[in-house]
């Protein structure tokens with residue numbers, strides 16, 4: 517019976533330490549979370565700059581709601597594209613140095629829309645093995661021939677490109693890998709894209725706002741200028757503190773995506789409240805050097821504090837600082853012990869990461885204080 521079957525599958529998740537729990541928060545996103553009436557220091561969110569409940573964003577959202585209402589009422593191509601959406605697209609294009617940008621409701625939808633609009637049956641996609649789930653799903657949806665190369669391995673990618681007879685090629689990579697915090701070799705990827713006449717889609721969910729001059733992202737971090745073959749995707753629910761995503765690229769590429777990306781065409785336009793808040797957010801990102809300096813300071817503090825424990829902190833120049841533990845149950849036990857001690861750090865297990873590489877994904881925010889990171893270091897050292 518299908519229902520008994522499902523119950524069995526659910527039971528198996530529990531037995532293998534793979535069951536997920538969610539907790540209901542009783543306070544806004546910030547370094548101090550409130551759960552079941554308890555206050556916890558949270559190292560969970562992707563709110564890297566501490567903007568999610570920033571007063572300037574809240575004020576901009578309220579003013580946006582007063583001026584534009586709450587809903588956009590239709591998809592962007594029908595009548596759901598309002599002035600704040602247009603202003604935000606122009607601001608993001610200018611900020612990232614590309615001719616034009618297009619907004620999506622989420623990063624997941626952006627990737628699901630972009631990839632099938634660029635490639636289809638008979639074309640080829642070349643993807644880093646550790647790419648985010650949304651890019652993996654996007655490739656399935658595109659029905660293109662898919663090749664995965666070992667994480668960050670430019671030589672392997674070069675061999676795959678050289679062996680491919682596909683007319684249209686697309687290289688896909690996270691810029692900052694979401695469970696490891698390390699960077700893709702973007703200059704090398706661009707060089708290969710040029711040599712083999714391929715598109716290059718960069719997903720900068722974790723670099724936008726955090727890396728590069730004034731937080732312009734991973735391309736800026738590497739000093740890479742806009743190129744007509746780069747599609748730069750950034751999300752707006754992480755460092756930008758709200759929700760949504762955009763892709764910035766050559767004007768013709770954006771026009772094509774607007775005409776063809778199904779997750780753009782067949783969905784209601786993002787709320788004008790969100791676009792209004794995001795306009796304020798881009799200003800704060802641009803002026804956010806002090807926040808980014810604080811983030812780097814906290815990462816250095818964490819790395820120094822955990823340098824000689826038996827668990828290895830992955831080398832990451834970003835806000836994502838994964839502590840590799842390995843075993844699913846041990847990882848859960850450590851996370852539970854931290855939680856009991858008032859520290860909330862998510863345990864990341866397969867299938868999100870490879871088998872045997874369960875970890876604590878410590879995520880830092882500029883809103884954290886040094887004393888909060890010190891508390892975490894102390895608790896982890898005791899547990900190790």
Ligand SMILES: *Cc1c(COP(=O)(O)O)cnc(C)c1O
Nearest residue numbers: 622623624648650694721751753
């Ligand atoms: C979070 C994330 C996404 C999805 O973005 P959402 O706006 O949360 O849907 C896409 N790619 C990467 C690498 C991410 O980390």
